[in-house]
Amino acid sequence: MPHLCAIRIKARLSACLVLAAGLTMGLAMGMMILPGAGVAQTAAQTPDADYQRVLDNLLTGVVQPGLEGFARSTESLSARIDDFCATPDEAGLQNVQQGFHDAMDRWQEIQPWRMGPMVALGRDQHIEYWPDKHGTATRQFRQLLRSKPDIYIDRAQISTTSAALQGFPALEQLLFDQDIAAQLQDGTGDGPYLCAYAGAIAANLVQISHDLRAEWPEFADAIRQAGPDSLDYPDARFAATELYRALHEGLLIIASQKLARPLGADAGDANAKRAESWQSQRSLRNIDHNLKALYAIYDGSFRGAGESGKGLVALIGNDLLDRSLRLHWHNAFADLDALPSSMVWLLDQPDGYDRLQAFADRIAFLTGLVENDVGRTTGLGGGFNSLDGD
Numbered sequence: 001m002p003h004l005c006a007i008r009i010k011a012r013l014s015a016c017l018v019l020a021a022g023l024t025m026g027l028a029m030g031m032m033i034l035p036g037a038g039v040a041q042t043a044a045q046t047p048d049a050d051y052q053r054v055l056d057n058l059l060t061g062v063v064q065p066g067l068e069g070f071a072r073s074t075e076s077l078s079a080r081i082d083d084f085c086a087t088p089d090e091a092g093l094q095n096v097q098q099g100f101h102d103a104m105d106r107w108q109e110i111q112p113w114r115m116g117p118m119v120a121l122g123r124d125q126h127i128e129y130w131p132d133k134h135g136t137a138t139r140q141f142r143q144l145l146r147s148k149p150d151i152y153i154d155r156a157q158i159s160t161t162s163a164a165l166q167g168f169p170a171l172e173q174l175l176f177d178q179d180i181a182a183q184l185q186d187g188t189g190d191g192p193y194l195c196a197y198a199g200a201i202a203a204n205l206v207q208i209s210h211d212l213r214a215e216w217p218e219f220a221d222a223i224r225q226a227g228p229d230s231l232d233y234p235d236a237r238f239a240a241t242e243l244y245r246a247l248h249e250g251l252l253i254i255a256s257q258k259l260a261r262p263l264g265a266d267a268g269d270a271n272a273k274r275a276e277s278w279q280s281q282r283s284l285r286n287i288d289h290n291l292k293a294l295y296a297i298y299d300g301s302f303r304g305a306g307e308s309g310k311g312l313v314a315l316i317g318n319d320l321l322d323r324s325l326r327l328h329w330h331n332a333f334a335d336l337d338a339l340p341s342s343m344v345w346l347l348d349q350p351d352g353y354d355r356l357q358a359f360a361d362r363i364a365f366l367t368g369l370v371e372n373d374v375g376r377t378t379g380l381g382g383g384f385n386s387l388d389g390d
């Protein structure tokens with residue numbers, strides 16, 4: 001599992017050893033059935049119609065409602081900010097912060113779909129510029145506070161500015177940094193400018209969410225029309241690799257970015273401020289919504305949309321393997337439920353690092369199952385992975 005070990009080396013080499021031991025134990029216990037030499041032949045014989053049904057269910061039945069929910073949440077957030085800026089007070093700030101959480105929940109649920117309109121024009125980065133490995137946003141935000149350029153409060157122009165000063169991370173700093181939030185609430189100092197800036201960010205998120213909602217059906221149709229006449233997808237099986245990639249890379253992102261970065265090389269190197277959404281104390285809440293959305297790719301349904309059993313599981317055709325995979329998914333959910341939403345709070349506890357590392361090992365194990373079992377059994381795994389620099 002080259003990709004998996006590569007990401008775990010960034011956090012702790014022993015995690016790969018734990019994973020390897022876990023896989024061996026799983027084989028010994030009969031909990032996992034790794035495909036044999038006949039898998040490639042079986043996958044090649046899977047009718048295109050089977051892949052097509054999975055594509056239809058996920059891209060239209062699951063993703064489209066998710067985009068609708070994201071659009072509604074950004075509209076609500078934008079309206080809350082406008083109301084707050086008109087008459088700022090403590091209750092209004094709390095209302096805006098709740099709107100931020102609602103919209104961020106919906107974003108985390110569609111975040112794994114890094115394809116088509118989601119990545120066109122760098123939209124995913126404009127929605128959330130993270131990870132910011134070089135502190136670009138921090139430097140640019142300080143400069144913004146000094147010069148307060150009009151372009152960042154111009155709702156028609158903010159989309160042309162630096163991605164690092166658009167989207168959820170910039171809005172998070174405005175709403176959850178105590179000093180800045182106090183200025184917003186009191187309407188003092190830079191408060192009016194910063195409130196206008198927050199309003200422009202939210203309005204831009206509304207526009208992006210509307211663009212995604214409008215453009216996704218055409219992208220989904222292009223995949224549904226996979227075949228000899230398609231320039232991008234010669235057959236439905238090739239198109240379905242997009243689904244596997246979303247699942248596999250989604251787990252890799254959780255492991256290598258959302259967990260490995262704050263964990264560091266060891267407990268002494270851990271830093272919760274390297275985590276996603278640390279200021280709003282929702283780093284692990286983000287992962288929870290990511291995992292639920294990723295599970296939907298496997299299962300086929302999410303938030304009442306789509307159909308259970310019509311995700312990638314429909315291409316496996318092995319009940320024992322399905323039960324094993326679902327068991328490990330639910331174990332990951334149970335582990336996460338036992339953790340707080342805030343990684344800052346967790347890593348401040350005496351046993352916090354060990355608890356977070358144990359959860360990271362769980363995600364590494366789950367990633368291995370997806371890579372070996374789902375990828376090989378469906379015939380969709382392997383090949384290019386945009387996260388490994390190939």
